[in-house]
Amino acid sequence: MDQQLNELQEKLKDILTEKRFLHTLGVCHTAACLAMCYGADIKKASIAGILHDCAKCLPDEEIKRRCKEYQIDMTDVEERNPYLLHGKLGAYYAKINYGIKDSDILNAIIYHTTGRPNMSLLEKIIFIADYIEAGRKEISGLSEIRNIVFHDLDKAVYMALENTLKYLNKQIANGQHKEIDKMTLNAYEYYKSGIMEQQNEE
Numbered sequence: 001m002d003q004q005l006n007e008l009q010e011k012l013k014d015i016l017t018e019k020r021f022l023h024t025l026g027v028c029h030t031a032a033c034l035a036m037c038y039g040a041d042i043k044k045a046s047i048a049g050i051l052h053d054c055a056k057c058l059p060d061e062e063i064k065r066r067c068k069e070y071q072i073d074m075t076d077v078e079e080r081n082p083y084l085l086h087g088k089l090g091a092y093y094a095k096i097n098y099g100i101k102d103s104d105i106l107n108a109i110i111y112h113t114t115g116r117p118n119m120s121l122l123e124k125i126i127f128i129a130d131y132i133e134a135g136r137k138e139i140s141g142l143s144e145i146r147n148i149v150f151h152d153l154d155k156a157v158y159m160a161l162e163n164t165l166k167y168l169n170k171q172i173a174n175g176q177h178k179e180i181d182k183m184t185l186n187a188y189e190y191y192k193s194g195i196m197e198q199q200n201e202e
């Protein structure tokens with residue numbers, strides 16, 4: 001394995017819980033495979049994959065406190081739901097603690113939970129690798145996304161966004177969740193219109 005990746009892996013093993021570390025390795029490997037398939041930079045995909053959850057294993061209040069301390073911009077939704085900030089804080093740590101300067105890698109870490117409209121190839125790879133890696137619980141719709149992801153990345157991203165919104169809306173209806181970050185809704189509308197255009201052309 002590449003030395004930089006190996007060093008990152010060793011550091012993260014000490015920081016993350018065992019479960020989160022195994023998920024991280026899964027995302028790293030899946031992102032590398034997707035990069036091979038779609039002609040993205042394999043090393044960048046692996047680095048973004050290994051670092052995507054580097055700020056995940058912190059309590060909500062600690063994430064919020066650190067974001068304030070490092071003057072990381074916070075939306076109102078993020079302030080009320082600080083777990084949504086682990087991407088932004090993770091990108092900050094990737095830059096400051098792990099020496100990552102590449103803005104595409106940093107953005108892939110920032111947007112890996114919510115997605116966003118018009119994601120770069122690397123952002124889409126990390127977003128979907130986080131959703132489909134082999135260790136993920138077999139939730140409904142996952143096998144369909146795994147079936148399509150190596151043929152149509154945008155469709156897989158659209159399906160994952162749709163699934164996430166369905167899941168969150170159900171949780172809200174059951175009183176188990178508070179609100180949805182609009183970034184995911186905007187991303188969903190963006191990829192939905194792309195799929196519609198594609199279908200109209202066929």
Ligand SMILES: Nc1ncnc2c1ncn2[C@@H]1O[C@H](COP(=O)(O)OP(=O)(O)O)[C@@H](O)[C@H]1O
Pocket residue numbers: 083084112113114130164168179180181182183184185
């Ligand atoms: N737009 C959103 N608004 C609110 N919560 C969201 C949104 N998108 C994802 N989530 C939720 O945020 C949590 C963290 O997601 P994620 O970073 O993928 O963590 P994990 O790897 O533990 O699934 C999940 O419970 C997910 O359902």
